[in-house]
Amino acid sequence: xxxxxxxPRVGGGxxxxxxxxxxxxxxxxxxxxxxxxxxxxxxxxxxxxxxITFAKRGDLHARRRVLTVVRDKGVVHRLFAEIAxxxxxxxxxxxxxxxxGARKGDNAPMVVIELVREPLSAKKATVKEAEAATKRxxxxxESKKAAAKTKAAEDAEKTEAAAAxxxxxxxVAANEDGSAPEGYTVKGNADSGLYxxxxxxWYDQTIAEFWFKSAEDxxxxxFKKAGSGS
Amino acid sequence: xxVPKRKTSRSNTRSRRANxxxxxxxxxxxxxCGAAAQPxxxxxxxxxxxxxxxxxxxxxxxxx
Numbered sequence: 522x523x524x525x526x527x528x529p530r531v532g533g534g535x536x537x538x539x540x541x542x543x544x545x546x547x548x549x550x551x552x553x554x555x556x557x558x559x560x561x562x563x564x565x566x567x568x569x570x571x572x573i574t575f576a577k578r579g580d581l582h583a584r585r586r587v588l589t590v591v592r593d594k595g596v597v598h599r600l601f602a603e604i605a606x607x608x609x610x611x612x613x614x615x616x617x618x619x620x621x622g623a624r625k626g627d628n629a630p631m632v633v634i635e636l637v638r639e640p641l642s643a644k645k646a647t648v649k650e651a652e653a654a655t656k657r658x659x660x661x662x663e664s665k666k667a668a669a670k671t672k673a674a675e676d677a678e679k680t681e682a683a684a685a686x687x688x689x690x691x692x693v694a695a696n697e698d699g700s701a702p703e704g705y706t707v708k709g710n711a712d713s714g715l716y717x718x719x720x721x722x723w724y725d726q727t728i729a730e731f732w733f734k735s736a737e738d739x740x741x742x743x744f745k746k747a748g749s750g751s
Numbered sequence: 752x753x754v755p756k757r758k759t760s761r762s763n764t765r766s767r768r769a770n771x772x773x774x775x776x777x778x779x780x781x782x783x784c785g786a787a788a789q790p791x792x793x794x795x796x797x798x799x800x801x802x803x804x805x806x807x808x809x810x811x812x813x814x815x
Contacts, residue, residue: 620791
């Protein structure tokens with residue numbers, strides 16, 4: 522028995538479903554961003570991402586495969602010529618679904634589904650690089666050291682590394698019980714790289730690794746204001 | 752065909768219906784404009800979500 526498609530059925534029959542999905546995909550590649558219901562967007566997402574993968578391949582065979590779904594040659598040209606180059610650095614995750622409020626008439630949950638065309642953020646790119654570097658380093662160290670490296674030793678190394686986290690300039694580490702040092706009121710969250718001022722939305726729930734005297738000090742230490750967006 | 756033997760009393764009807772309760776919507780404050788907004792949903796008053804702006808999310812006059 523073939524595996525059923527994930528997600529709800531849309532439309533009145535299989536042919537209707539194919540038509541709805543191909544029309545949605547066509548609109549998405551034409552306009553970059555479309556508003557639809559959550560159920561339709563969730564069905565559209567895997568189809569659209571697959572079509573973008575074809576577009577990144579870019580040869581005639583891939584183009585013909587895409588044309589079986591998106592019938593509009595102009596839109597397919599746009600997909601191959603404009604959208605695919607933007608997605609070159611991305612490994613999947615080409616679309617983004619953001620929920621907006623429910624529709625007025627039938628209270629259907631609505632979403633905006635859009636192509637993620639902005640370049641990979643610098644932060645993510647560096648993280649990727651760093652991961653690759655650690656992988657390389659791990660490989661080298663493994664080959665250097667004898668294979669008899671116990672897990673306990675590894676754990677010990679990790680804890681050492683964690684303890685040696687450097688304090689940023691103008692920051693003070695939290696007291697043992699997590700309370701604020703005298704005169705320091707701004708919380709710094711080392712995990713997220715954000716700082717919280719006392720009137721901030723998340724101030725009370727934040728566990729502070731560092732404390733700053735003021736927001737300016739936190740900014741100077743490379744922390745971002747919480748809620749300012751990433 | 753099986754049928755109810757007795758008419759459902761007003762008391763039973765009402766005590767059943769007394770348990771139909773609406774639950775309050777979970778709300779957070781929008782970090783952008785400070786208005787109340789549902790979590791994980793773009794703010795209906797300013798249309799922002801995670802630093803991005805969605806015009807389609809903004810509540811129109813008709814909906815307010």
